[in-house]
Amino acid sequence: xxxxxxxxxxxxxxxxxxxxxxxxxxxxxxxxxxxxxxxxxxxxxxxxxxxxxxxxxxxxxxxxxxxxxxxxxxxxxxxxxxxxxxxxxxxxxxxxxxxxxxxxxxxxxxxxxxxxxxxxxxxxxxxxxxxxxxxxxxxxxxxxxxxxxxxxxxxxxxxxxxxxxxxxxxxxxxxxxxxxxxxxxxxxxxxxxxxxxxxxxxxxxxxxxxxxxxxxxxxxxxxxxxxxxxxxxxxxxxxxxxxxxxxxxxxxxxxxxxxxxxxxxxxx
Numbered sequence: 012x013x014x015x016x017x018x019x020x021x022x023x024x025x026x027x028x029x030x031x032x033x034x035x036x037x038x039x040x041x042x043x044x045x046x047x048x049x050x051x052x053x054x055x056x057x058x059x060x061x062x063x064x065x066x067x068x069x070x071x072x073x074x075x076x077x078x079x080x081x082x083x084x085x086x087x088x089x090x091x092x093x094x095x096x097x098x099x100x101x102x103x104x105x106x107x108x109x110x111x112x113x114x115x116x117x118x119x120x121x122x123x124x125x126x127x128x129x130x131x132x133x134x135x136x137x138x139x140x141x142x143x144x145x146x147x148x149x150x151x152x153x154x155x156x157x158x159x160x161x162x163x164x165x166x167x168x169x170x171x172x173x174x175x176x177x178x179x180x181x182x183x184x185x186x187x188x189x190x191x192x193x194x195x196x197x198x199x200x201x202x203x204x205x206x207x208x209x210x211x212x213x214x215x216x217x218x219x220x221x222x223x224x225x226x227x228x229x230x231x232x233x234x235x236x237x238x239x240x241x242x243x244x245x246x247x248x249x250x251x252x253x254x255x256x257x258x259x260x261x262x263x264x265x266x267x268x269x270x271x272x273x274x275x276x277x278x279x
Contacts, residue, residue, distance in 0.1 A: 042248070042249040042250055043094070043250050044070060044071055044072060044250075045071070045072045045073075045074055046066070046071055046072070046073050046074065046094050046095070046250050046254055047074045047076060047092075047093050047094045047095075048073065048074070048075055048076070048093060048094060048095045048096060048097055048254070049075075049076045049077075049078050049083075049084040049087055049088065049093045049095075049096040049097070049098070050075055050076070050077065050078065050084070050096065050097045050098055051077070051078055051079065051084075051098040051212050052077055052079070052212070052216060053212050053215045053216050054122070054124070054211075054212060054215065054267075054270075054271065054275050055097045055098050055212065055237070056075055056077055057270070058097070058121065058122070058258070058263060058266070058267065059073065059075050059097060060075070061262070061263060061266050062254075062257040062258060062260070062262075062263060065257040065260060065262060066253065066254070066257055069253055071250060071253060071254075073254075076093065078096075078098065079195055080193070080194075080195065081098065081099065081103065081150055081153075081194060082107075084096040084098055084099075085099075085104075085107050085111070085113065085115060085240070086111075088115060088240065088241070088242065089111075089113045089115060089242065091242075094241070094245070094250070094251070094254075095239055095240060095241045095251065095254060096239075096240050097121070097237070097238075097239050097240070097258075098212075098237070099237065099238065099240065100152070100234075100235040100236060100237055100238060101117065101234070101235075101236070101238060102152040102155075102156075102173070102174075102234070102235065103150070103152040103153065104117060104238065104240060106151055106152050106174070114242065114243045114244075115240050115241070115242060115243065116240070116241060116242075116243040116246055117238035117239060117240050117241070118238075118239050118240075118241060118246060118251060118252075118254075118255040119238065119239050119255045119258055119259050119279065120236040120237070120238050120278040120279055121236070121237050121238065121239060121258050121259070121263070121277075121278055121279065122236065122237050122267055122275050122276060122277055122278050123231065123233060123235065123236045123237065123275070123276050123277075123278050124210060124211030124212060124221075124235075124237060124274075124275050125211060125221055125228045125229040125230070125231060125233065125274070125275075125276075126153070126156055126157060126160055126208060126209070126210055126211065126221075126228070126229040126233075126235075127208070127209060127211065127214060127219075127221040127224070127225030127226075127227065127228045127229070128145075128160060128161070128164070128206055128207070128208050128225055128226045128227040128228075129198075129201060129206065129207055129208075129209055129214065129219055129224060129225055129226065130201065130205060130206035130207070130226055131201050131202065132205050132206075133205060133206055133226065134226065135226060136164050136165070136166070136226060136227060139166060139185055139187070139205075139206075140185065141185050141186050142185075142186050142187075142188060143185060143187055143188065143205040143206065144187075144188040144190060144204040144205045144206075145161065145187055145188065145189055145190070145204065145205065145206045145207065145208065146190045146191070146192050146197055146200045146204045146206070146207040146208070147161075147177075147189060147190070147191060147192075147197075147207070147208045148191070148192070148193075148194040148197065148208070148210065149191040149192055149193050149194065150194065151174055151176070152174065153194060153210060154176060154177075154191060155173075155174045155175045155176070156229070156233075156235060157208035158175055158176075158177065158179075158180070158189075159175070160208055160227060160229055161187075161208070163227075163230070164227045166185065166187060167180050167182060167183050167187060168180070168181050168182035168183075169181065177189040177191070190204060192207075194209075194210050194213055195213055197209045197210075197213060198213055198214065198216070198217030198219065199217075206226070211274060211275060215274070215275075220272075220274050221274045222272065222273050222274050231276060236278035237278070239254065239255055239258055259279045263277075264277045264279065
């Protein structure tokens with residue numbers, strides 16, 4: 012009987028220790044103190060650098076991992092290598108989730124990067140002539156966004172729809188040659204094409220200012236605000252809430268306004 016009682020007590024102790032361990036692990040995951048965020052260099056990493064002091068005051072450390080493409084930051088987040096990422100807008104996130112079967116979600120909108128049309132050869136829209144070559148981003152959402160910008164400037168006409176491609180052009184009087192390239196390559200392509208529609212983060216890296224250097228620029232009421240993205244099950248965790256609040260703070264709003272002079276604007 013004593014042996015049986017001893018065994019029972021041992022089992023309870025083991026399960027109690029396991030439960031305690033699981034509780035500690037759950038608490039650790041709920042409120043981890045080092046937050047790892049993936050971001051493209053400009054302006055996302057720059058903005059993240061500015062929230063480090065805000066997070067430190069609340070007991071958190073921020074680790075920023077730099078990426079130069081639009082796919083790996085999402086796969087790394089989905090695989091648990093990141094706690095969050097900051098580089099994309101809502102239409103791109105929705106498209107990625109649909110195609111990859113991921114369950115990523117966003118917490119806050121941070122800023123808008125108006126997409127611009129740039130050229131080393133052409134200064135004004137009315138200078139576009141027959142057979143001009145224009146490079147646009149290769150990914151579906153930014154490619155669609157670029158084509159809408161060209162349409163708004165009267166260079167082409169497109170079918171209706173949320174996402175369009177160059178095959179949805181229904182009027183192209185100038186016979187414009189639309190080339191699709193990976194977004195990071197677009198600034199370098201300006202020497203090889205007549206013009207290019209470039210995302211602001213890559214334009215800034217190439218010392219191109221949308222408000223000064225772009226022939227045409229996206230409207231400020233564009234729906235393509237950049238967002239903080241996390242795994243859906245982590246949205247309500249304490250460290251994500253603190254991170255989201257820091258990115259939507261008064262300090263960051265003022266930083267965006269002063270640093271980027273209208274080339275990037277707050278979305279909160």
